[in-house]
Amino acid sequence: MKPAVILFPGSNREHDVARALKLVAGATPSVVWHAEQELPKGTDLVVLPGGFSYGDYLRCGAIAARANIMDAVRAHAQRGGLVLGICNGFQILCEAGLLPGVLVRNARLRFVCREVVLRVERADTAFTKAYRKNDLIRIPVAHGEGNYTADESTIKQLEKEGRVAFRYARHDGRIDETDGPNGSINGIAGIYSEKFNVLGMMPHPENYIEPEIGPTDGRALFESLAGALKAA
Amino acid sequence: MNLIPNTPRITPELVAEHGLKPEEYAHFLKLIGREPSITELGIVSAMWNEHCSYKSSKVWLRTLPTKGPQVIQGPGENAGVVDIGDGLAVVFKMESHNHPSFIEPYQGAATGVGGILRDVFTMGARPVAALNSLRFGDCHHPRTRRLLAGVVAGIGGYGNSFGVPTVGGSVGFHKRYNGNILVNAMAVGLAKTDEIFYAAATGVGRSIVYLGSKTGRDGIHGATMASAEFGADAEEKRPTVQVGDPFAEKLLLEACLEIMQAGCVIAIQDMGAAGLTCSAVEMGAKGDLGVDLDLDAVPCREAGMTPYEMMLSESQERMLMVIAPGKEAEAEAIFRKWGLDFAIVGKTTDTQRFVVRFKGMVEADLPIKELGDEAPEYCRPYVETPRRPVIGPVDIRVTLSVADALERLIASPELCSKRWVWEQYDYLIQGNTVQRPGGDAAVVRVDDGPKALALTTDVTPRYCEADPFEGGKQAVAEAWRNLTAVGATPLAVTDNLNFGNPEKPEIMGQFVGCVKGIGAACEALDFPVVSGNVSLYNETNGEAILPTPTIGGVGLIADLDKAMTLDFKASGEALLLIGKTTGWLGASAFLATICDREEGAPPPVDLIAEMRNGDFVRHLIHDGIATAVHDVSDGGLLVAIAEMAMAGQMGAALDGAPEGLDPYAYWFGEDQARYLVTVPGGQAQEVLRKAGASGIVAAKIGKTGGERLILPDDRPIVVEALRDRHETWLPIYMGAS
Numbered sequence: 006m007k008p009a010v011i012l013f014p015g016s017n018r019e020h021d022v023a024r025a026l027k028l029v030a031g032a033t034p035s036v037v038w039h040a041e042q043e044l045p046k047g048t049d050l051v052v053l054p055g056g057f058s059y060g061d062y063l064r065c066g067a068i069a070a071r072a073n074i075m076d077a078v079r080a081h082a083q084r085g086g087l088v089l090g091i092c093n094g095f096q097i098l099c100e101a102g103l104l105p106g107v108l109v110r111n112a113r114l115r116f117v118c119r120e121v122v123l124r125v126e127r128a129d130t131a132f133t134k135a136y137r138k139n140d141l142i143r144i145p146v147a148h149g150e151g152n153y154t155a156d157e158s159t160i161k162q163l164e165k166e167g168r169v170a171f172r173y174a175r176h177d178g179r180i181d182e183t184d185g186p187n188g189s190i191n192g193i194a195g196i197y198s199e200k201f202n203v204l205g206m207m208p209h210p211e212n213y214i215e216p217e218i219g220p221t222d223g224r225a226l227f228e229s230l231a232g233a234l235k236a237a
Numbered sequence: 238m239n240l241i242p243n244t245p246r247i248t249p250e251l252v253a254e255h256g257l258k259p260e261e262y263a264h265f266l267k268l269i270g271r272e273p274s275i276t277e278l279g280i281v282s283a284m285w286n287e288h289c290s291y292k293s294s295k296v297w298l299r300t301l302p303t304k305g306p307q308v309i310q311g312p313g314e315n316a317g318v319v320d321i322g323d324g325l326a327v328v329f330k331m332e333s334h335n336h337p338s339f340i341e342p343y344q345g346a347a348t349g350v351g352g353i354l355r356d357v358f359t360m361g362a363r364p365v366a367a368l369n370s371l372r373f374g375d376c377h378h379p380r381t382r383r384l385l386a387g388v389v390a391g392i393g394g395y396g397n398s399f400g401v402p403t404v405g406g407s408v409g410f411h412k413r414y415n416g417n418i419l420v421n422a423m424a425v426g427l428a429k430t431d432e433i434f435y436a437a438a439t440g441v442g443r444s445i446v447y448l449g450s451k452t453g454r455d456g457i458h459g460a461t462m463a464s465a466e467f468g469a470d471a472e473e474k475r476p477t478v479q480v481g482d483p484f485a486e487k488l489l490l491e492a493c494l495e496i497m498q499a500g501c502v503i504a505i506q507d508m509g510a511a512g513l514t515c516s517a518v519e520m521g522a523k524g525d526l527g528v529d530l531d532l533d534a535v536p537c538r539e540a541g542m543t544p545y546e547m548m549l550s551e552s553q554e555r556m557l558m559v560i561a562p563g564k565e566a567e568a569e570a571i572f573r574k575w576g577l578d579f580a581i582v583g584k585t586t587d588t589q590r591f592v593v594r595f596k597g598m599v600e601a602d603l604p605i606k607e608l609g610d611e612a613p614e615y616c617r618p619y620v621e622t623p624r625r626p627v628i629g630p631v632d633i634r635v636t637l638s639v640a641d642a643l644e645r646l647i648a649s650p651e652l653c654s655k656r657w658v659w660e661q662y663d664y665l666i667q668g669n670t671v672q673r674p675g676g677d678a679a680v681v682r683v684d685d686g687p688k689a690l691a692l693t694t695d696v697t698p699r700y701c702e703a704d705p706f707e708g709g710k711q712a713v714a715e716a717w718r719n720l721t722a723v724g725a726t727p728l729a730v731t732d733n734l735n736f737g738n739p740e741k742p743e744i745m746g747q748f749v750g751c752v753k754g755i756g757a758a759c760e761a762l763d764f765p766v767v768s769g770n771v772s773l774y775n776e777t778n779g780e781a782i783l784p785t786p787t788i789g790g791v792g793l794i795a796d797l798d799k800a801m802t803l804d805f806k807a808s809g810e811a812l813l814l815i816g817k818t819t820g821w822l823g824a825s826a827f828l829a830t831i832c833d834r835e836e837g838a839p840p841p842v843d844l845i846a847e848m849r850n851g852d853f854v855r856h857l858i859h860d861g862i863a864t865a866v867h868d869v870s871d872g873g874l875l876v877a878i879a880e881m882a883m884a885g886q887m888g889a890a891l892d893g894a895p896e897g898l899d900p901y902a903y904w905f906g907e908d909q910a911r912y913l914v915t916v917p918g919g920q921a922q923e924v925l926r927k928a929g930a931s932g933i934v935a936a937k938i939g940k941t942g943g944e945r946l947i948l949p950d951d952r953p954i955v956v957e958a959l960r961d962r963h964e965t966w967l968p969i970y971m972g973a974s
Contacts, residue, residue: 014576015484017400021668055666057398060484116393118663147397147663212665217686217797219671 006234008034008050011078013069013097018055018211022091025211026052029224030231039072049234050087051078053094055147055209065108065150066096075101087131087230088203092148095195095205104196104205105163106155108148112188116149120220121186123194123208124174127167130197131233132204135225141178142222144208146186146194151207153189153196160190170195170204247272255282261613268607276544276593276600281608283511283549284518287773290612293739294771297752301766302759307728308767309430315356315507316426317767318433319729321793325683326430327690328362331370331423331733331789333772337478338420342387346420347395347481348553353424354399355507358490359556361434361497362426365667366681367396369406369422370694370733370787371658374415376650376970381410384418385658386971391481392422393661398483399490402670403662404679406694410650413702416777421733421770423789425692427683434497436506438524438559438585443503445517445528445583446565448572449489449555453538455479456512456551466738466776485554485577492575493556499571501564508555514548516557517583518591522609527586532595536578544593544600559585619745622705628823628837630899635831639904640951642831643875644962646905649830652872653966671800675884677722677868678792680800689800691725691792697871698783700839703824705747709754709786710842714909716790717762718868721851722912724801724858725792730759732769732788737781739773747784748773755786761844764790801858803867805885808942810864811921812889814874816850816911817934820902826872827905839907846910853933854912862916862924869911875904877913878939882946883960891939893949915941 008026010019019036026032034052035045044051058069069075075097082088082103090098098104111117125133125140136142155163163169172192173185180192187207195206210223245251252262255278265273265281273281287293303311309326310318316330334349354364369392374381385408396403401424438445456479496502504524506516513535521528532544538552560568565581572579586592591608593601637645646652659674671689672680678693695715701708713730720727732755737744759766775782794800822828823837857863865885869877882888894903916924921937928935945953 014488015398017398017487018666021666024668056400057484057487060398060482062484115390116397116661116663118397118665119660145665147665149397209665212668215668217671218668218682 006030006032006049006231007047008032008052009037009044009048010034010052010054011037011039011074013039013058013072015058015060016054016056018092018209022052022054022211025214025223025227029214029227037074039069039074041074042077044077044081048081050089050230051081053090053097055092055094058093058097066093066100069097070100079103082198082203085200085202089132090205091209091211092207095207096150098203098205103203104198105159106153108150109152109154110150111152111186117186118145118147119186120145121208122174122176123171124178124180125171126169130201132170132226132229134232135228139178141174143220144210144213144223146208148207151187153193163196164191168197169193170197171206245275247278251278256286257282261285264613269603274600276548277603279545279549280514280601280603283514284608285612289511289515291771292612292614293617293773294748295614296616297749300752301756303765303767305763305765308765309433311767312769314435315359317729317731318360319767319791320430321683321688324430326428326433327425327791328357328360328428329423329425329731329789329791330356330768331421331731331787332356332770333733333735334420334422335417335735335772335775338388339418341478342384343391343394344478344480346388346391348479349420349422350392350395351481351483351486351553352509353422354401354486355509357424357426358493359434359505359507360428361432362428363494364401364424364426365669366425366679366692367401367403367423368679368692368694368789370696371406371408372414372419372785373410374418375412376410378415382971388420389658389661395481395483397663399487400666402664402666404664404670404681405674405692408655408658411698411783413783416780417775417782419735419782419785421787423694423731425690425791434502434505436504436519436523438504438520438526440503441526441585441587443562443585444560444565444581445585446558446560446568447535447580447582448558449577450482450485450552451536451538451578452542452547452550453552454542454546454550457546457549466774479551479553481553488575488577489554489556492572492577496568496571499567501561501568502558503561504559506557508557510551512549512551518605518609520557520559521585521591521605525589527588527590527605528583529586529592530583530594532593534580534582536580544595548593617739617745618742619749620742621746622750625703625836625838630820630822630902633822633832633901635901637831638951639875639900639948640954642827642905643879643954644959646826646830646872646876647879647959648962648966651826651830652876654964655967656964657967657971671797672723672802676803677719678725680723680794682797687796687798689794689797691720691723691794693719693790694787695719695790696785696787698785699824699829699835701751701784701786703837703839705750705784706754707839707841708784709751710758710844711839711909712786712788713755713758713762713764714842714844714847715870716788717764717847718851720790720792721855722801722866722868724799724855725794727762727764727790727792729765729767730788730790732766732786734769734771735775735782735785735787736773737776744781751784751786758842758844762848799859801863801866803865803881803884805881805887805889805915805941806864808887809918810915810941811918811937812939812941813914813916813921813924813935814911814938815854815914815928815933815935816846816908818903818906818908818911820898820906821908822902822906825905825907827901840909842909849931850910850912850933853928853931854914857914857924862920863914864917865915867913869913873905873907879946879959881913882956883963886956887941888943888945888956889939889941890947
């Protein structure tokens with residue numbers, strides 16, 4: 006496994022995700038500055054970390070989506086390479102056209118940092134093999150603009166193709182949009198690209214990996230990646 | 238070069254507008270032997286105002302204990318530095334941004350956070366946690382909601398984007414803050430003990446470099462504003478509030494740490510209050526050097542800025558550094574990479590003069606020591622706050638049952654859950670937050686562990702108003718207790734002293750009383766003050782805030798496995814009360830909330846009992862005997878039990894009040910030096926025996942289990958229902974679901 010974490014000015018969860026990759030997947034990622042043109046040779050996973058790239062000025066992720074390195078990330082995705090965007094990373098992926106739709110201001114108009122329950126929608130992707138379908142996992146969110154929205158036909162298509170990765174759920178597994186932390190359509194917390202090699206998600210699995218800190222339901226995501234890339 | 242001709246002329250009105258008293262101006266005239274230029278007047282007003290010079294408070298601050306084997310740097314630098322072993326130090330400080338936050342809550346609070354973070358990373362430390370202590374006016378006051386919403390959004394907006402977890406704090410309401418809210422922000426960072434950076438410049442002829450954002454016209458006279466009472470025109474002072482840019486600050490952090498690592502930095506000072514003036518003067522004065530500034534080189538946001546404006550601007554996210562000889566190019570390359578401004582704006586000299594040049598003219602030429610560390614100081618007259626009578630239970634009439642009173646208290650503005658507030662702060666970023674907001678103290682792991690820091694902010698303004706000395710002691714004791722309750726060894730404190738107008742002897746009396754109390758407690762508990770901030774003139778139209786000396790406490794947990802939480806863990810455990818209960822209702826939350834009476838002397842703080850009881854509880858935690866620990870404070874015993882029950886979603890069966898104690902006094906009295914501890918049922922006797930042998934008052938008062946709190950002779954209280962009430966007051970108040 007050879008991960009690369011992209012560093013934009015204003016990224017701030019790059020250390021968190023690097024620690025998760027190291028502790029869970031045993032891989033120390035290279036950190037790639039946004040102004041670079043190319044990814045390190047042999048990169049098999051690109052991570053766009055959480056944060057406030059360019060201060061979230063203009064529109065979340067909009068400026069970062071136009072950074073030099075994003076052409077290389079796009080090419081990597083087109084080749085079928087794995088890309089994981091968390092929080093601001095998800096916003097950047099949407100702005101860069103690697104994922105459809107957009108993340109707008111939370112329905113309650115406030116930043117929210119809270120543990121939520123996610124339902125794992127499928128367990129057959131490179132990101133989720135170590136989970137089971139319909140697992141209910143505890144993962145925190147920390148965002149002001151995580152309200153996923155897209156036009157009706159896009160949502161229909163995502164649902165039809167099974168591209169919703171995680172949904173905000175109640176403790177009993179039911180989905181109720183009004184219960185979620187941000188008002189996302191259909192409780193969407195994360196989505197895949199058409200080929201399931203790009204995942205964008207608002208919650209932070211990288212903060213729930215160590216038993217001495219708290220719950221560890223985020224580990225399986227990094228275990229899945231390690232497994233997928235070892236097999237490849 | 239020549240000194241600039243003196244236009245405009247300095248009139249007494251101009252002097253007064255700058256907040257200088259006639260006698261201060263006379264002293265200044267004598268010092269320089271001529272009439273000052275307008276820039277010089279601006280500079281001296283910035284340096285000698287209360288906010289920057291501590292002229293009313295210095296003489297008392299000197300009495301505080303500031304030393305200890307753990308202390309690497311006490312007060313006087315950007316932040317305090319305390320050794321935590323293994324070559325690491327914790328760097329921390331708390332600072333107020335009260336006046337600006339009242340005028341413009343979002344930006345005022347945001348820049349307060351930005352300023353205190355800068356203080357910490359200026360010392361070479363990476364910020365690992367932020368806390369805050371907030372006080373707002375009466376919840377029925379029309380302005381309170383807007384101020385609370387704005388301040389919380391501002392704190393979150395800055396801290397979340399910067400990338401520091403906001404892990405703890407407190408929020409209170411009282412009508413005495415109607416015209417002056419309090420926003421005290423604390424930042425905590427980690428550094429290597431041999432890589433700490435200081436403000437004092439060394440070496441003559443070295444480059445002074447300006448770094449960070451450009452200078453604009455914002456915040457001019459902010460520090461002067463914070464050194465006067467508000468009148469009816471407070472809102473008109475909005476232009477004196479700065480605007481924060483957390484994105485720029487995050488870049489500044491990374492760039493500063495990078496050039497420190499590269500060995501480029503000799504001295505560093507952030508531009509906070511009074512901006513370029515204060516930072517340059519402090520660098521020179523502390524290093525016994527002169528400073529020669531060339532304002533033509535200062536990066537400006539707007540064209541046509543005058544020297545006066547440049548010297549007094551409080552634009553945010555700026556730093557001043559003395560660069561190691563020959564390292565200028567390397568430092569500049571690092572700053573350019575992060576997209577930040579870098580300009581050589583002056584040099585150090587051996588003259589001990591502060592010289593400011595602009596367009597070939599000398600705009601200011603002043604003696605630097607007298608501006609800086611030898612600024613005037615006052616021994617202001619004060620009168621001691623009169624003692625209040627002790628109130629006993631016989632003086633109190635209550636119509637509510639104990640259970641009803643608990644339900645009222647737990648859902649009162651003062652004691653309700655503050656989740657609505659702290660969920661707007663990212664408390665998880667950096668992945669080290671072991672204990673989140675809502676417990677006795679936050680716990681943040683140090684790097685990869687096993688060490689952790691325990692952090693808390695505390696003060697009970699009701700007590701300080703009733704008896705400043707006991708109130709000052711209590712603020713320190715409670716911080717010490719909260720750290721102890723999570724299993725930490727208390728290390729040191731930062732203090733943020735918020736008071737009214739010190740020119741009034743009654744207010745000065747409150748200040749002196751609180752400082753004496755803080756000093757006594759810090760001395761007795763071996764808990765030195767290593768940094769702090771004073772905010773005076775928190776008064777509007779003559780009405781002062783409650784005296785509010787906020788204490789930020791830092792403790793060390795040697796092994797995370799030994800950290801403790803307050804939630805009930807298992808059913809059938811013994812609930813023990815450590816410490817003596819007399820049923821002290823004076824100045825209590827019960828008396829204020831249930832009886833609507835703010836009267837009586839506050840509970841006295843027995844510092845010997847504090848130390849003894851706290852050490853005993855810490856041993857119970859370290860020996861693995863205690864399963865839950867909670868400090869008993871605001872609201873008294875039953876509120877503390879309820880908090881443990883709500884956190885653990887588990888009830889308890891409680892014994893009644895001991896013979897001879899009034900039930901209300903027993904359940905809601907606020908005697909100090911007390912803890913609640915749960916232990917497995919079989920170990921209770923042994924713990925009580927040990928306590929007795931150490932001369933500690935301890936008793937078994939109940940047993941955990943079930944879904945309700947069972948009181949003898951009262952209706953049972955369903956924990957889940959209690960929790961609903963506790964959690965919903967604030968969201969409903971703020972008009973959110």
